[in-house]
Amino acid sequence: MRGWIAALALSLAAGAAATELPIFDAHIHYSHDAWDVLPPEAAIAILRKAGVRRALVSSSGDDGQQRMVAAAPDLVLPSLRPYRTRAELSTWVRDETVIPYLEQRLARYRYIAIGEFHLYGADADLPVPRRMVELARRHGLLLHAHSDADAVERLFRQWPGARILWAHAGFERPEKVREMLRRYRNLWCDLAFRSDHAQGGRPAPEWRELFLEFPDRFMVGTDTFTPERWHYVGEHAAWSRAWLAHLPRDVAERIAWKNGEALFVAPLQH
Numbered sequence: 001m002r003g004w005i006a007a008l009a010l011s012l013a014a015g016a017a018a019t020e021l022p023i024f025d026a027h028i029h030y031s032h033d034a035w036d037v038l039p040p041e042a043a044i045a046i047l048r049k050a051g052v053r054r055a056l057v058s059s060s061g062d063d064g065q066q067r068m069v070a071a072a073p074d075l076v077l078p079s080l081r082p083y084r085t086r087a088e089l090s091t092w093v094r095d096e097t098v099i100p101y102l103e104q105r106l107a108r109y110r111y112i113a114i115g116e117f118h119l120y121g122a123d124a125d126l127p128v129p130r131r132m133v134e135l136a137r138r139h140g141l142l143l144h145a146h147s148d149a150d151a152v153e154r155l156f157r158q159w160p161g162a163r164i165l166w167a168h169a170g171f172e173r174p175e176k177v178r179e180m181l182r183r184y185r186n187l188w189c190d191l192a193f194r195s196d197h198a199q200g201g202r203p204a205p206e207w208r209e210l211f212l213e214f215p216d217r218f219m220v221g222t223d224t225f226t227p228e229r230w231h232y233v234g235e236h237a238a239w240s241r242a243w244l245a246h247l248p249r250d251v252a253e254r255i256a257w258k259n260g261e262a263l264f265v266a267p268l269q270h
């Protein structure tokens, strides 16, 4: 009898989990300093426990990330970062060795995006970023850009057919984000590491309008830019579910996970 009750309790718990909004986390890093303290299996366990059904993962140093992909190909969507170490974040735009590094990786592994890279203003038109965009075009990869609006526009000028995931929605104000989304059909935004879109557990009014005008263009992300941030993945998923619950259910589902699936996973199935 006791066993039966335990089984029932378990199935009820599973039922509750099934109605919980799944999360597509569009902004995960698993960089070299995370590998030592958090083996791939532990990182995967954190994501699964948080109810993350898929994650766009990009890392400074690709080896650990590849171990994560190998261990959980259903969960981890790999994006190739032009950084071998975190220190290259501001130097890569003028570093010619970045291109052969990207070429070697692209020849060896499969990716769905290039990024997240940091790129601002006129730097987008420097030779190294231009060649990176060329590689993305040749391999049919999305660009995950931590950029200001100016650099995003330059990227679209280089490659009008690009699909760009605008990291942190550029940390731009909602009016600017609206202007960009109206102008560029192939621009999506992740909401990682900004808090103005949801305050007191609810979407902020001006952001709510934006979510309703562009329900297909936003996704959430934790941004594990340091190893410590990995311990925040579960909390971030819960916080996302809480503020999303104040939007119409279909919009909440899209921002929580369906937009990520449509952008990154659906094209792989054709």
Ligand SMILES: [Zn+2]
Binding pocket: 116, 146, 167, 168, 223
């Ligand atoms: Zn970023």
